[in-house]
Amino acid sequence: MLLDMHDQAGAGEPDNFQRLWTPHRMAYIKGENKPTGTGPDDGCPFDAIPKMSDEEGLIVARGEVVYAVLNLYPYNSGHLMVVPYRHVSDYDELDPAELVELSQFTQRSLRALRKAGGAQGFNVGMNLGHVAGAGIAAHLHQHVVPRWGGDTNFMPVVARTKVLPELLRDTRQALADAWS
Numbered sequence: 574m575l576l577d578m579h580d581q582a583g584a585g586e587p588d589n590f591q592r593l594w595t596p597h598r599m600a601y602i603k604g605e606n607k608p609t610g611t612g613p614d615d616g617c618p619f620d621a622i623p624k625m626s627d628e629e630g631l632i633v634a635r636g637e638v639v640y641a642v643l644n645l646y647p648y649n650s651g652h653l654m655v656v657p658y659r660h661v662s663d664y665d666e667l668d669p670a671e672l673v674e675l676s677q678f679t680q681r682s683l684r685a686l687r688k689a690g691g692a693q694g695f696n697v698g699m700n701l702g703h704v705a706g707a708g709i710a711a712h713l714h715q716h717v718v719p720r721w722g723g724d725t726n727f728m729p730v731v732a733r734t735k736v737l738p739e740l741l742r743d744t745r746q747a748l749a750d751a752w753s
């Protein structure tokens with residue numbers, strides 16, 4: 574599942590959208606140990622992250638019922654996810670408060686990415702279920718992937734295997750500052 578720089582250099586080509594959403598590249602945050610359980614006690618990273626500090630968990634913003642977090646294995650620099658605190662797999666299960674704040678956080682993610690990174694476009698969406706390519710199907714999450722022409726920007730495009738912790742920390746800080 575290596576993604577080399579040649580791959581990244583292809584960003585912006587017509588097939589890019591498809592490439593971005595190819596299931597085998599779907600992100601697993603905190604990565605190596607892809608959770609298979611169905612409950613909060615089964616190692617779900619989306620349940621563990623809110624218990625961490627913002628810096629440790631790469632959390633950009635915390636809401637009442639959802640939070641925004643950087644993807645540890647971004648498709649693009651600044652790749653955010655909006656996640657309900659509640660361990661829920663299906664969009665159909667979200668309650669009204671979660672639906673509203675998920676939308677609000679998606680909107681604020683776009684704003685922060687424009688402000689901090691000058692994002693020119695976005696891929697926004699969620700994959701529900703393993704068959705749809707969800708890396709962590711048990712806990713739904715909305716992807717917000719910033720795009721630039723050529724996909725090169727102030728936040729360097731990094732390959733999945735080359736994500737530097739320092740870069741992620743800097744990116745998180747920039748987005749957290751831009752959030753408010």
Ligand SMILES: [Zn+2]
Nearest residue numbers: 617620660712
């Ligand atoms: Zn969970």
